[in-house]
Amino acid sequence: MNDENSAVLRHAAKNHLAKLAGNIHKFGGSSLATATCIERVMNIIREHCQLNDIIVVSANGTTTNALFHLHQLSLSYAVQQSESLVTGVESEPSKTLREQFNQALRALAGEQKSLIEALLNASTAARLSEQLASDVQVISQQLLANPDRFKNDLLAYGEVWSARLLSALLNESVCPSYMLDAREFLLLADEKASVIDYAESGRAFAALQKRNSLLIVTGYIARNKDNQSCTLGRNGSDYSATIMAALSKARHVTLWTDVDGIYSADPRKVPQARKLHRLPNAVARELGRLGNPVLHAKTLQPLTQHNSHLHVASSFAADISGSEIGHFGHIAKQELAVTELNDLILACSNSFYGDSGQRAVQEFAPICYNLEQGYLLIPQRQQKALSQWLASYGNQVSFQPVAMIAVVGHSVATQGDMRARFKKALRQQKVLHFQPASNKHSYIAILAEPCTTELLNTVHTRMTKDAKNIALVVAGVGNIGQRFLTMLPKQLARVTGLDNVHLVALAGRTKALINTDGIDLSNAYQDYQQQAQVCDSTHLLRWLSKHPYDELIVVDITASEAFSNLYHDFFAHGIHVISANKWAASSSTDNYQQLLATAEKNTSLWLGNATVGAGLPINRTIKELLDSGDEITEISGIFSGTLSWLFQYYDGESPFSQLLAQALAEGITEPDPREDLSGRDVQRKLLILARAAGVSLSLQDIECQNLVPESLCDIPLAEFLQRSTELDELFLQHLQRAKAKGCAIRYVARFINKNDKIVAKVSLEQLSEQHAFTQLTPCDNVFQINSQWYQDNALIIRGPGAGRDVTAGGIHADLVAMCQQLNHRQPQVKLPA
Numbered sequence: 001m002n003d004e005n006s007a008v009l010r011h012a013a014k015n016h017l018a019k020l021a022g023n024i025h026k027f028g029g030s031s032l033a034t035a036t037c038i039e040r041v042m043n044i045i046r047e048h049c050q051l052n053d054i055i056v057v058s059a060n061g062t063t064t065n066a067l068f069h070l071h072q073l074s075l076s077y078a079v080q081q082s083e084s085l086v087t088g089v090e091s092e093p094s095k096t097l098r099e100q101f102n103q104a105l106r107a108l109a110g111e112q113k114s115l116i117e118a119l120l121n122a123s124t125a126a127r128l129s130e131q132l133a134s135d136v137q138v139i140s141q142q143l144l145a146n147p148d149r150f151k152n153d154l155l156a157y158g159e160v161w162s163a164r165l166l167s168a169l170l171n172e173s174v175c176p177s178y179m180l181d182a183r184e185f186l187l188l189a190d191e192k193a194s195v196i197d198y199a200e201s202g203r204a205f206a207a208l209q210k211r212n213s214l215l216i217v218t219g220y221i222a223r224n225k226d227n228q229s230c231t232l233g234r235n236g237s238d239y240s241a242t243i244m245a246a247l248s249k250a251r252h253v254t255l256w257t258d259v260d261g262i263y264s265a266d267p268r269k270v271p272q273a274r275k276l277h278r279l280p281n282a283v284a285r286e287l288g289r290l291g292n293p294v295l296h297a298k299t300l301q302p303l304t305q306h307n308s309h310l311h312v313a314s315s316f317a318a319d320i321s322g323s324e325i326g327h328f329g330h331i332a333k334q335e336l337a338v339t340e341l342n343d344l345i346l347a348c349s350n351s352f353y354g355d356s357g358q359r360a361v362q363e364f365a366p367i368c369y370n371l372e373q374g375y376l377l378i379p380q381r382q383q384k385a386l387s388q389w390l391a392s393y394g395n396q397v398s399f400q401p402v403a404m405i406a407v408v409g410h411s412v413a414t415q416g417d418m419r420a421r422f423k424k425a426l427r428q429q430k431v432l433h434f435q436p437a438s439n440k441h442s443y444i445a446i447l448a449e450p451c452t453t454e455l456l457n458t459v460h461t462r463m464t465k466d467a468k469n470i471a472l473v474v475a476g477v478g479n480i481g482q483r484f485l486t487m488l489p490k491q492l493a494r495v496t497g498l499d500n501v502h503l504v505a506l507a508g509r510t511k512a513l514i515n516t517d518g519i520d521l522s523n524a525y526q527d528y529q530q531q532a533q534v535c536d537s538t539h540l541l542r543w544l545s546k547h548p549y550d551e552l553i554v555v556d557i558t559a560s561e562a563f564s565n566l567y568h569d570f571f572a573h574g575i576h577v578i579s580a581n582k583w584a585a586s587s588s589t590d591n592y593q594q595l596l597a598t599a600e601k602n603t604s605l606w607l608g609n610a611t612v613g614a615g616l617p618i619n620r621t622i623k624e625l626l627d628s629g630d631e632i633t634e635i636s637g638i639f640s641g642t643l644s645w646l647f648q649y650y651d652g653e654s655p656f657s658q659l660l661a662q663a664l665a666e667g668i669t670e671p672d673p674r675e676d677l678s679g680r681d682v683q684r685k686l687l688i689l690a691r692a693a694g695v696s697l698s699l700q701d702i703e704c705q706n707l708v709p710e711s712l713c714d715i716p717l718a719e720f721l722q723r724s725t726e727l728d729e730l731f732l733q734h735l736q737r738a739k740a741k742g743c744a745i746r747y748v749a750r751f752i753n754k755n756d757k758i759v760a761k762v763s764l765e766q767l768s769e770q771h772a773f774t775q776l777t778p779c780d781n782v783f784q785i786n787s788q789w790y791q792d793n794a795l796i797i798r799g800p801g802a803g804r805d806v807t808a809g810g811i812h813a814d815l816v817a818m819c820q821q822l823n824h825r826q827p828q829v830k831l832p833a
């Protein structure tokens with residue numbers, strides 16, 4: 001393999017579709033309009049394609065329009081010419097038309113030549129220019145001689161030139177490539193209905209296919225049984241792409257276009273429209289049927305042959321994840337969209353009762369109908385044909401110009417409250433009929449007046465306001481993580497507005513259970529144990545960065561520094577984080593500031609109430625004080641549930657190591673209890689609170705007394721636990737020294753910020769038995785806050801500061817707060833320029 005090949009393959013590794021070679025990519029005319037656009041496409045190919053993929057192209061920019069214009073000119077010229085033949089002298093109009101024709105052809109050829117010269121090296125450019133000149137000669141001769149017969153051959157040039165250019169360019173600078181004119185293999189069984197003869201086309205295509213080379217195929221064109229050129233009609237190149245998927249059994253087809261996905265309403269009219277990341281096939285077909293400009297029934301039809309998935313992505317913003325259409329589970333089935341069509345006709349006739357109505361439905365495939373009430377809703381363009389068809393029945397018919405607005409979603413018409421909600425959303429409108437589509441994937445309201453943008457916005461807001469989906473990834477399924485999961489089903493059911501939250505991944509240190517369609521909450525941990533697959537952070541990140549949800553929250557319940565290092569990437573991808581893990585919030589000042597900046601830039605939310613005081617509302621309270629304009633001067637107290645529990649119980653009667661083992665078993669301590677005994681855990685918590693109070697500190701600024709003797713510091717955890725009796729004598733001495741002064745021992749954190757002087761310290765203190773910090777229930781934390789508002793009489797927050805239930809509860813509190821905030825966010829639609 002040459003260097004270029006390996007470069008393509010290297011790039012392909014980044015491609016999330018790269019699991020299977022042989023995917024289809026289609027680039028539309030706007031994506032190939034200029035030399036800059038084509039260079040952009042080359043980059044997409046480098047990043048997203050593999051050697052055995054197939055690329056379907058449309059004609060560059062407005063080439064097809066220009067070819068149509070040439071054809072019009074040639075027709076007019078033919079008429080003038082026939083008149084000239086009568087007189088024997090070429091008429092002035094004929095001369096003018098011939099000149100206009102030549103000019104238009106020269107302009108078109110000039111545009112193609114500029115692309116060739118701008119993009120290719122001299123020798124390839126010369127070869128393609130020669131081919132172009134020869135094509136132009138054929139066009140000039142054939143079109144003027146036979147404008148009607150030559151029409152489809154003429155239109156085919158747009159795609160041929162585009163494919164030829166792209167293939168040459170790829171060969172020159174990216175990888176081996178070859179082009180195929182689809183007319184060489186793509187046979188239409190029924191030209192009028194653009195029905196493909198798949199058997200014959202498949203055989204012909206297989207004979208032409210080469211391996212290890214990128215194939216460029218012309219979109220839009222095919223041939224009929226008489227070997228004549230045909231076109232596939234409006235949006236024919238999209239259709240060509242899905243036909244190629246059916247012929248080559250490709251699993252993925254990407255339409256690279258000028259929009260970055262399918263939205264819940266036309267984003268040009270509805271600024272709050274949400275991108276629909278995943279759409280079930282049936283819903284996509286219904287949207288296409290009801291006027292979505294990107295999805296067309298014809299395009300979607302070949303996908304069912306091999307269950308291929310269709311992706312809609314923007315070639316102008318290739319890194320933004322687009323929409324995927326295919327077979328999905330319940331999360332995607334909850335998506336709702338609102339669409340509207342004006343210029344419709346409501347046809348009412350007695351002829352629609354009974355069998356003749358059924359025949360009318362078959363013949364005209366109306367947008368919706370109700371034969372019992374005797375009406376069909378059709379596009380205006382069908383009115384004449386329907387009128388003629390009805391004439392044979394001799395019955396009266398009335399045609400009324402109407403519009404429709406529809407709610408589209410998987411089986412929406414079977415959802416109990418949909419009709420009532422839809423009616424309510426339209427209560428101020430004159431609605432002639434509410435009608436579910438016969439396929440049940442839409443509810444249609446027929447309006448007497450045109451559907452305005454204002455109405456579309458109102459209905460969209462009312463019908464889709466709860467449709468946003470929020471995905472949850474839980475990292476760390478240990479002591480606290482498991483309790484969090486146990487509580488999750490009840491929490492999501494309990495809180496209004498959280499029925500759109502879905503658990504989609506559980507990640508452990510080396511493995512993960514990922515289910516894009518949602519993990520069963522009632523059995524999540526067992527499923528994780530039985531089904532989790534090996535998964536490292538690179539793999540997890542790759543999946544997360546392409547997630548198909550409106551919002552994604554990572555709940556970090558690990559105690560892992562390595563995992564906390566992924567936060568930068570999470571925030572860079574707009575992912576939100578809830579931390580129980582203290583590493584990130586207590587990392588170096590630089591890192592912490594960068595995390596905050598990246599989160600802000602990408603509007604990612606970061607909550608970490610459980611990092612200090614478990615479920616106690618300490619971080620939140622400090623934030624509220626600051627938000628209210630207060631200034632915090634002191635935060636002191638007992639910040640470690642473990643040390644609180646140990647020193648509250650430790651009376652010297654039973655050995656300290658015995659109590660420590662019990663605390664570990666009860667899930668109060670850190671996974672490695674030396675994190676607690678060394679003071680590091682308290683040091684981190686003090687740093688987190690100082691930062692929350694608006695002071696820029698680092699861990700080194702906080703004096704820390706380590707209670708673990710040096711001999712036990714750097715040994716493996718298991719060995720430490722085995723040798724923990726070596727702590728007993730040391731702690732007995734600490735206790736006895738305090739007792740001799742009538743005091744108790746407590747591990748205290750103190751942060752004082754007064755008169756521009758900061759004191760920050762965590763250490764073992766001897767406190768009188770009456771001191772507030774010694775009067776705690778074992779495991780309690782106490783936080784004493786002094787501020788401008790609370791100068792002499794401190795604000796005290798006290799309660800259990802460690803343990804499974806309170807910590808998992810604290811994380812759930814963050815989850816509810818975050819989801820409520822996310823649910824109220826407006827989507828930010830970025831329209832292409």
Ligand SMILES: NC(=O)C1=CN([C@@H]2O[C@H](COP(=O)(O)OP(=O)(O)OC[C@H]3O[C@@H](n4cnc5c(N)ncnc54)[C@H](O)[C@@H]3O)[C@@H](O)[C@H]2O)C=CC1
Nearest residue numbers: 476478479480508509557558559560563580581671802803
């Ligand atoms: N125990 C408590 O009362 C409180 C604990 N916390 C914090 O909660 C977190 C979890 O504590 P525990 O559940 O007690 O610890 P744990 O050790 O029982 O559970 C942590 C889990 O994370 C997994 N893990 C480690 N590295 C990982 C990685 N890179 N990716 C994914 N998973 C990884 C481990 O395998 C383990 O299953 C810690 O950060 C702790 O400081 C916070 C407040 C209170």
Ligand SMILES: N[C@@H](CC=O)C(=O)O
Nearest residue numbers: 640641642669670802
């Ligand atoms: N080990 C910690 C657990 C919570 O952060 C503590 O004891 O407070």
